[in-house]
Amino acid sequence: MVGSVTEINLTSRGLRGTFHYFNFSSFPSLVSLDLNENSFYGSIPKHIGNLSKLVYLDLSFNQFSGKIPSNIGLLTSLRILYLSENQIDGSMPQEIGKLRSLNELTLYNNNLTGLIPTSLGNLSNLTILYLYENQLCGSIPEEIGNLINLIMIDMSANHLIGSIPSTIGNLTKLIYLALPENQLSGSIPASLGNLSNLTSLYLFINLFSGSIPEEIGNLTKLTYLVLAENQLSSSIPASFGNLTKLTALNLFDNHLSGSITHEIGNLTHLVKLTLSYNNFSGSLPQQICLGGSLAMLTVSNNHFVGPIPKSLRNCTSLIRVRFEGNQLIGNISNSFGVYPKLIYIDLSYNKLHGEISKNWGACRLLTSLKISCNKITGRIPPELGNSSQLQVLDLSTNHIAGEIPKELGRLTSLFNLNLSNNKLVGGIPLEIGLLYNLDHLDLSTNNLSGPIPGQLGNCSRLLQLDLSKNNFSKTIPSHIGNLANLQVLLDLSQNSLAGEIPSKLGDLRYLIKFNISHNKLCGSIPSTFVEMVSLTVVDISYNELEGPLPNITAFQDAAEETFKNNKGLCGSFRGLQPCISNTKEGHNVVVLIVLSILGAVFLIIGCIGIFYIFRPIARNVEKEPNKTNSENLFSIWSHDGRMVCKDIIEVTEDFSNEYCIGVGGYGSVYIAKLLTGQVVAVKKLHPSQNGEMADLKTFKSEICALTEIRHRNIVKLYGFCSHVEGAKQLDWMKRINVVKGVAYALSYMHHDCSPPIAHRDISSNNILLDSEYQARVSDFGTARLLRYDSSNWTSLAGTYGYIAPELAYTMKITTKCDVYSFGIIALEVIMGTHPGELISSLSSSSLVSSSIGQNILLKDVLDQRISLPIFNVAQEVVSIVKLASACLHTSPQCRPTMQEVSQKLSTPMTHFMEPFNTITLGHLLNLNM
Numbered sequence: 022m023v024g025s026v027t028e029i030n031l032t033s034r035g036l037r038g039t040f041h042y043f044n045f046s047s048f049p050s051l052v053s054l055d056l057n058e059n060s061f062y063g064s065i066p067k068h069i070g071n072l073s074k075l076v077y078l079d080l081s082f083n084q085f086s087g088k089i090p091s092n093i094g095l096l097t098s099l100r101i102l103y104l105s106e107n108q109i110d111g112s113m114p115q116e117i118g119k120l121r122s123l124n125e126l127t128l129y130n131n132n133l134t135g136l137i138p139t140s141l142g143n144l145s146n147l148t149i150l151y152l153y154e155n156q157l158c159g160s161i162p163e164e165i166g167n168l169i170n171l172i173m174i175d176m177s178a179n180h181l182i183g184s185i186p187s188t189i190g191n192l193t194k195l196i197y198l199a200l201p202e203n204q205l206s207g208s209i210p211a212s213l214g215n216l217s218n219l220t221s222l223y224l225f226i227n228l229f230s231g232s233i234p235e236e237i238g239n240l241t242k243l244t245y246l247v248l249a250e251n252q253l254s255s256s257i258p259a260s261f262g263n264l265t266k267l268t269a270l271n272l273f274d275n276h277l278s279g280s281i282t283h284e285i286g287n288l289t290h291l292v293k294l295t296l297s298y299n300n301f302s303g304s305l306p307q308q309i310c311l312g313g314s315l316a317m318l319t320v321s322n323n324h325f326v327g328p329i330p331k332s333l334r335n336c337t338s339l340i341r342v343r344f345e346g347n348q349l350i351g352n353i354s355n356s357f358g359v360y361p362k363l364i365y366i367d368l369s370y371n372k373l374h375g376e377i378s379k380n381w382g383a384c385r386l387l388t389s390l391k392i393s394c395n396k397i398t399g400r401i402p403p404e405l406g407n408s409s410q411l412q413v414l415d416l417s418t419n420h421i422a423g424e425i426p427k428e429l430g431r432l433t434s435l436f437n438l439n440l441s442n443n444k445l446v447g448g449i450p451l452e453i454g455l456l457y458n459l460d461h462l463d464l465s466t467n468n469l470s471g472p473i474p475g476q477l478g479n480c481s482r483l484l485q486l487d488l489s490k491n492n493f494s495k496t497i498p499s500h501i502g503n504l505a506n507l508q509v510l511l512d513l514s515q516n517s518l519a520g521e522i523p524s525k526l527g528d529l530r531y532l533i534k535f536n537i538s539h540n541k542l543c544g545s546i547p548s549t550f551v552e553m554v555s556l557t558v559v560d561i562s563y564n565e566l567e568g569p570l571p572n573i574t575a576f577q578d579a580a581e582e583t584f585k586n587n588k589g590l591c592g593s594f595r596g597l598q599p600c601i602s603n604t605k606e607g608h609n610v611v612v613l614i615v616l617s618i619l620g621a622v623f624l625i626i627g628c629i630g631i632f633y634i635f636r637p638i639a640r641n642v643e644k645e646p647n648k649t650n651s652e653n654l655f656s657i658w659s660h661d662g663r664m665v666c667k668d669i670i671e672v673t674e675d676f677s678n679e680y681c682i683g684v685g686g687y688g689s690v691y692i693a694k695l696l697t698g699q700v701v702a703v704k705k706l707h708p709s710q711n712g713e714m715a716d717l718k719t720f721k722s723e724i725c726a727l728t729e730i731r732h733r734n735i736v737k738l739y740g741f742c743s744h745v746e747g748a749k750q751l752d753w754m755k756r757i758n759v760v761k762g763v764a765y766a767l768s769y770m771h772h773d774c775s776p777p778i779a780h781r782d783i784s785s786n787n788i789l790l791d792s793e794y795q796a797r798v799s800d801f802g803t804a805r806l807l808r809y810d811s812s813n814w815t816s817l818a819g820t821y822g823y824i825a826p827e828l829a830y831t832m833k834i835t836t837k838c839d840v841y842s843f844g845i846i847a848l849e850v851i852m853g854t855h856p857g858e859l860i861s862s863l864s865s866s867s868l869v870s871s872s873i874g875q876n877i878l879l880k881d882v883l884d885q886r887i888s889l890p891i892f893n894v895a896q897e898v899v900s901i902v903k904l905a906s907a908c909l910h911t912s913p914q915c916r917p918t919m920q921e922v923s924q925k926l927s928t929p930m931t932h933f934m935e936p937f938n939t940i941t942l943g944h945l946l947n948l949n950m
Contacts, residue, residue, distance in 0.1 A: 028053040032079075039063035045071045053077040057103065060084055065109075070095035079103040081127065086110065089128075094119035105129045105151065112136065113157075118143040127151040129175070134158065137176075142167040153177040153199070154893060160184070161200075166191040173197040177223070178892045181205055190215040199223040201247070202892055206230065209248075214239040225249040225271070226891070232256075233277075238263045249273035249295070256280070262287040273319070274298040286311045293317040297343065301325060305349075310336035321367065322346035329356040329373075337361060341941075345369040345391065353397070359383045367391040369415065377416070379404035389413040393439065397421055401440075403428040410434055417463065418442040425464075430455045436857075441487065442466040449488075454479040460857040465512065466490040473513070475500035484857045485509040488516070489536065496520035497537075502528045506822055508855065514560065515539040522566075524549045531822075534558040535575075543588070546571060551678050562586055569600045572678055669693050669703055676705055753890040755794045756850045757897050761926050762796030763788060763846055768923040770798075771836040779834050783842035784820035785849055822855055827913055837913035843922070844908030847901050853884030860909060879940040899940070900926065906942075 118140020238260020527549020
């Protein structure tokens with residue numbers, strides 16, 4: 022019977038469509054309409070106002086856009102209105118104030134703009150008001166004080182300005198108040214002290230100034246108080262001692278000063294205390310951990326003096342401790358006990374003395390131990406080798422003596438070992454070569470001696486190796502050339518090394534800084550150094566070297582001081598004599614120019630390669646192919662292969678290094694301006710063992726398939742251009758779009774191509790940006806079509822640092838290999854550098870439990886060259902880091918598909934209240950997004 026329907030519930034049914042033709046007048050008796058979690062789109066029609074008896078309306082988690090119709094004010098019986106998680110824009114209509122029966126109003130995560138209407142003050146029955154994650158501006162209306170039944174308010178992540186109205190003190194039933202991530206200013210109103218039922222108060226990331234009102238001490242039910250990242254001054258009120266139920270107090274990054282009074286000892290339920298980046302002084306209260314529940318204590322970067330509080334010795338609940346950047350004094354030998362839950366401790370940059378306790382070795386969950394820049398003496402206790410989860414050990418810049426214990430070789434999870442600037446003696450233990458996850462090793466500025474052990478070449482993940490300013494002798498071991506991932510630095514300077522430079526060092530193709538100065542090295546620089554195309558800083562001064570310098574940019578641009586005091590170096594460089602003979606040998610190689618290639622350095626790490634126009638071509642220089650093969654191959658692009666190949670060889674001066682713009686595992690990339698004026702990028706493949714292509718038919722079929730690819734985030738077979746781009750120009754939204762673009766491209770290749778295509782070499786060198794900063798996936802030189810009736814077993818392909826770990830032992834190509842590489846790329850874009858030291862931890866299935874995830878703040882992982890993201894952009898960055906971590910799972914089966922990744926990147930994550938600036942990776946990965 023018409024008019025008899027009172028309830029419609031179609032939640033989570035996968036429905037899609039608009040409401041434009043929906044006849045609301047056919048349901049005059051409708052009381053409840055629940056359509057949440059579908060895919061409805063378009064605007065909310067104004068004739069929804071015909072549902073005059075409606076009490077419950079839930080349109081959340083859809084794709085509605087447009088404005089909230091003013092006719093919404095006709096639904097005067099409405100008690101529940103949920104429009105959150107859509108794309109609704111425009112301002113909130115004043116007519117909302119007519120919904121006087123309304124109990125709950127949620128409009129969060131939309132694109133609402135304009136002012137919060139004053140008519141909102143008419144909703145005296147309102148208990149929940151969620152407006153967070155919009156673009157609302159202006160001030161919070163005074164009329165908010167009329168909502169005396171409110172229990173929960175969340176207006177975070179908007180553009181609100183002005184002060185908090187004092188009328189907010191009328192809301193005595195309020196238990197949750199969240200106004201973070203706005204531009205609110207002025208003083209925190211003393212009237213907040215009237216909110217006697219308040220349990221959570223979040224005001225972080227605003228512009229509040231002045232002192233913290235004493236009246237906050239009246240909120241005796243408060244459990245969470247977060248005032249971080251404001252401009253608050255003066256001291257912590259003594260009344261805070263009344264907040265005995267407080268479990269989290271976060272005052273991070275303000276201008277607070279004075280001492281921490283003993284009343285802090287009253288907070289016996291305190292789990293998290295964060296006071297970092299203020300101007301606090303005086304001693305830390307001795308009773309700071311009397312309650313025995315303190316898990317996270319962060320007081321870094323203040324002016325605290327005096328000893329470590331005695332109560333910490335028996336505070337076995339500690340998980341994370343940060344004291345760095347103060348002026349703490351005292352003997353640390355017996356200041357700490359054994360902490361079964363401790364994961365992270367940083368005591369760096371203080372004035373602590375004494376010896377390192379062997380008790381640290383009994384902290385079995387410890388992943389980071391940092392005691393650098395103090396006055397520590399004694400030896401490194403061998404018991405540290407028992408702390409099997411240790412990932413960062415930094416004891417640098419102290420007065421530690423004795424030998425490096427061989428027991429450190431048991432720390433197989435270690436990725437950062439810094440013992441520099443101490444008084445260590447003896448040799449490097451051979452067991453250090455067992456640290457397979459190590460990516461930063463710094464033993465510089467000690468008194469170490471003997472030969473450099475070749476076993477260091479087993480530390481295959483090393484990005485930085487600094488052994489400078491010691492007394493190492495004998496030769497440089499050729500095994501150092503096995504460190505294919507070495508990128509940041511190789512510094513062997515100021516030692517007593519002799520002999521010739523091993524030619525194997527030329528394999529360090531990603532190395533940026535190289536210093537072997539102030540040694541006794543002789544002979545010539547190996548010709549293999551021409552392959553070190555990433556090298557930008559070099560110093561070979563004060564040796565006995567002779568002969569020509571490599572003709573690469575690092576040497577061409579180097580200052581004269583970096584060559585001086587050698588035996589007889591020569592070359593066409595300033596300050597050097599020209600070489601007597603410089604014979605140019607011909608190339609005896611197989612040349613095959615295959616696909617669109619970039620080979621320039623990726624966007625965030627430095628300069629970025631972008632677009633010129635080109636079409637890829639192919640040619641075998643050494644041996645002319647037969648006519649049939651040649652015609653079939655070149656017909657794909659309608660080129661005269663022979664003519665173009667000759668042109669390329671001529672303009673690149675027979676593939677001179679001067680024109681080389683990149684080197685990969687399969688070949689070198691050159692830039693060439695053809696006689697026609699067209700600029701092309703060509704890839705010259707490395708010669709195969711027998712000098713011939715193994716399967717030309719397969720190669721051609723795959724090339725033909727790749728020419729059919731058409732996707733906006735995949736490079737077409739046209740070209741690229743090149744210009745320098747600074748990191749600051751690549752803001753967070755551009756970076757987010759780059760990550761999304763790569764995800765969309767891979768999703769297309771994996772799920773929309775038939776058969777699916779695995780790229781096999783997703784790396785930063787193979788992502789191009791067009792003039793609009795849109796990402797384009799390039800270089801299909803290793804791409805493999807995946808037919809599910811075949812095994813897809815292959816030889817190892819890809820770029821070091823991006824290859825999925827299972828390829829090392831299965832050699833089986835799947836799309837999940839690309840998923841792993843995407844995870845690396847996503848982090849690289851967000852971090853501004855290769856995520857070397859995080860990979861081994863992020864790929865662990867136990868990350869969310871108790872390892873590095875609890876040690877590292879998300880803000881410390883992000884690229885430091887630009888300011889932290891805020892508002893919705895911050896949410897997207899968080900989502901990317903979480904998804905990237907899932908992509909790095911060691912088990913391919915546990916990784917998401919690229920289709921799932923691209924879908925999640927298109928869907929906003931749900932809101933969370935933890936301050937963005939204080940999220941740890943472990944907390945992040947536990948978030949439900």
